[in-house]
Amino acid sequence: MTTGPGFDLERLVATNASAAFNRLAGFEVVSAGTGTVELRMPWRDDLTQYAGHLHAGMIAALLDTACGFAAASIVGSVTASHFSMNCLKPALGRCFIAKGTTLRAGRRQVFARAELFAENEQGETSLVATGETVLVPLAG
Amino acid sequence: MTTGPGFDLERLVATNASAAFNRLAGFEVVSAGTGTVELRMPWRDDLTQYAGHLHAGMIAALLDTACGFAAASIVGSVTASHFSMNCLKPALGRCFIAKGTTLRAGRRQVFARAELFAENEQGETSLVATGETVLVPLAG
Amino acid sequence: MTTGPGFDLERLVATNASAAFNRLAGFEVVSAGTGTVELRMPWRDDLTQYAGHLHAGMIAALLDTACGFAAASIVGSVTASHFSMNCLKPALGRCFIAKGTTLRAGRRQVFARAELFAENEQGETSLVATGETVLVPLAG
Amino acid sequence: MTTGPGFDLERLVATNASAAFNRLAGFEVVSAGTGTVELRMPWRDDLTQYAGHLHAGMIAALLDTACGFAAASIVGSVTASHFSMNCLKPALGRCFIAKGTTLRAGRRQVFARAELFAENEQGETSLVATGETVLVPLAG
Numbered sequence: 001m002t003t004g005p006g007f008d009l010e011r012l013v014a015t016n017a018s019a020a021f022n023r024l025a026g027f028e029v030v031s032a033g034t035g036t037v038e039l040r041m042p043w044r045d046d047l048t049q050y051a052g053h054l055h056a057g058m059i060a061a062l063l064d065t066a067c068g069f070a071a072a073s074i075v076g077s078v079t080a081s082h083f084s085m086n087c088l089k090p091a092l093g094r095c096f097i098a099k100g101t102t103l104r105a106g107r108r109q110v111f112a113r114a115e116l117f118a119e120n121e122q123g124e125t126s127l128v129a130t131g132e133t134v135l136v137p138l139a140g
Numbered sequence: 141m142t143t144g145p146g147f148d149l150e151r152l153v154a155t156n157a158s159a160a161f162n163r164l165a166g167f168e169v170v171s172a173g174t175g176t177v178e179l180r181m182p183w184r185d186d187l188t189q190y191a192g193h194l195h196a197g198m199i200a201a202l203l204d205t206a207c208g209f210a211a212a213s214i215v216g217s218v219t220a221s222h223f224s225m226n227c228l229k230p231a232l233g234r235c236f237i238a239k240g241t242t243l244r245a246g247r248r249q250v251f252a253r254a255e256l257f258a259e260n261e262q263g264e265t266s267l268v269a270t271g272e273t274v275l276v277p278l279a280g
Numbered sequence: 281m282t283t284g285p286g287f288d289l290e291r292l293v294a295t296n297a298s299a300a301f302n303r304l305a306g307f308e309v310v311s312a313g314t315g316t317v318e319l320r321m322p323w324r325d326d327l328t329q330y331a332g333h334l335h336a337g338m339i340a341a342l343l344d345t346a347c348g349f350a351a352a353s354i355v356g357s358v359t360a361s362h363f364s365m366n367c368l369k370p371a372l373g374r375c376f377i378a379k380g381t382t383l384r385a386g387r388r389q390v391f392a393r394a395e396l397f398a399e400n401e402q403g404e405t406s407l408v409a410t411g412e413t414v415l416v417p418l419a420g
Numbered sequence: 421m422t423t424g425p426g427f428d429l430e431r432l433v434a435t436n437a438s439a440a441f442n443r444l445a446g447f448e449v450v451s452a453g454t455g456t457v458e459l460r461m462p463w464r465d466d467l468t469q470y471a472g473h474l475h476a477g478m479i480a481a482l483l484d485t486a487c488g489f490a491a492a493s494i495v496g497s498v499t500a501s502h503f504s505m506n507c508l509k510p511a512l513g514r515c516f517i518a519k520g521t522t523l524r525a526g527r528r529q530v531f532a533r534a535e536l537f538a539e540n541e542q543g544e545t546s547l548v549a550t551g552e553t554v555l556v557p558l559a560g
Contacts, residue, residue: 015190018190019188019189019190019195020185020186020187020188021186021187021188021189021195021197021198022189022195023186024186024187025197045160046160046161046163046164047160047161047164048159048160048161049159049161049162050155050156050158050159050162051217051219055159055161055162055201056200056201056204056205056208056220056223057161057165057197057198057200057201057202057204057205058161058197058201060196060197060200060201060204060223061195061196061197061198061200061201062197064196064197064200065196065197068196077190077191079191079227079230080196080227081226081227081529081531081554082224082225082226082227082502082554083196083200083224083225083227084222084223084224084225084364084412084504085222085223085224086221086222086383086391086412086414087219087220087221087222087223088383088384088391089384090219103366103368103407103410104368104369104407108528108556109501109529109556111366111368111410111501113410127383127384130383130391130393130412132364132366132410132412134366134501134502134554136528136529221389221391221414222362222414224364224504224552226523226531226552226554228523228524228531229524243506243508243547243550244508244509244547248388248416249361249389249416251361251506251508251550253550267523267524270523270531270533270552272506272550272552274361274362274414274506276388276389295470298470299468299469299470299475300465300466300467300468301466301467301468301469301475301477301478302469302470302475303466304466304467305477325440326440326441326443326444327440327441327444328439328440328441329439329441329442330435330436330438330439330442330497331497331499335439335441335442335481336480336481336484336485336488336500336503337441337445337477337478337480337481337482337484337485338441338477338481340476340477340480340481340484340503341475341476341477341478341480341481342477344476344477344480345476345477348476357470357471359471359507359510360476360507361506361507362504362505362506362507363476363480363504363505363507364502364503364504364505365502365503365504366501366502367499367500367501367502367503370499
């Protein structure tokens, strides 16, 4: 289960727990593989924008964190230098699931992308946003 | 002072106050003109990532909100469909200032960009991130 | 085989032939479905950057065109308002294949993404770049 | 006039001339400073998309090259890993001017952005697109 330089589901769970913002927002690491990760965040009324949808900053936070953890599962600690996202539809639901995947892990840059799904009261999920990041591995 | 469909500093202040996430994070609308806006957020220890810097989601939230308010100052209510940012250096400081500017306000899409500055204990500011958005005006 | 407002492989082939740049560069529409398209471009020595790889503008052209045609297969004529790409590795090969997919086709905006593969002399393909676009449907 | 590791207007002119695509498209390096560059390309009927505007791939090529040369003026040879652009209005005119600026030149990544202006028959210019890149310096 431990693959690559330090990959470990427990390690991602610990990284997640060490980030104050992730705790405040209620991010959970649901599962992880080499180069992939799934995060979950239950709906929170205090994380919304003016129209009552999940705030774009939270959509970004979920997508970026999924990308970062997917990269970290291969290369260890990383920092994001570029992030972008497309918001396909209003982010509403009882919880959100972010799935991150590493596209390429180079020595100097890692490319990852992520999808954000909203789960409604019936348990049905739909794609609400996509994102991608360029990350830089930190020196060991 | 009121220019365009509903522009008004008080209106942006009210929009900001109506967004639960903006209240939680402590966003303040410092100033606004037609197509421009300046936001401010004091440092908060509970909005950080694992290394203790401001979380990428918060950087995104500040940049995206500055773009959205800059657009709203011209066209009224908007929703972001695309957002991207470059993180130039670690986001650390006693407060953050986000400056948004509208590049083009079309009937169907508005383009805006923003810069995020960190202010250190000496009151010196430095550019830490840049962002841009594509926004869609909501029907009146 | 004809689905949606005007979709038709022949129509995309005709659109491709009507674009002077696509003819100059040698783009071919290999296949198309509702919301998907595959383009091909044989290697050309005169489309390279200073180091002899395919020029970033050509990578963008292939990805953007794949996105645009994937969107056009559903909603008819479109114009791109935002485009972004990640260049994962040097673009070298005897030919390039761009695969575009529509993520969401709204009334006012269409979101699509694409992948660019390079094919080497042994016929093996590898992913060299990914891209995504936000497109606006043109009035009928 | 020579500043940083090898900066020199003549060097950028030579780099531009060494790129087959840049010759084919008719790119000219008009001016350059430390971290800035201006490119020019006269209109060409064979570089258009289906509606007769400058092709998105050419818009990307101009913006990306302006970013790359602006970065090269500080750090020498670079390669782009991420590029994005917003197309604000149809790219039409008798010539195009791309202005690139370096935002931050780090050891491992360089951030640059560019603006593309179209010049009409009356010699008036207007902003038609903006772009930004993340570049990686090549080893000396």
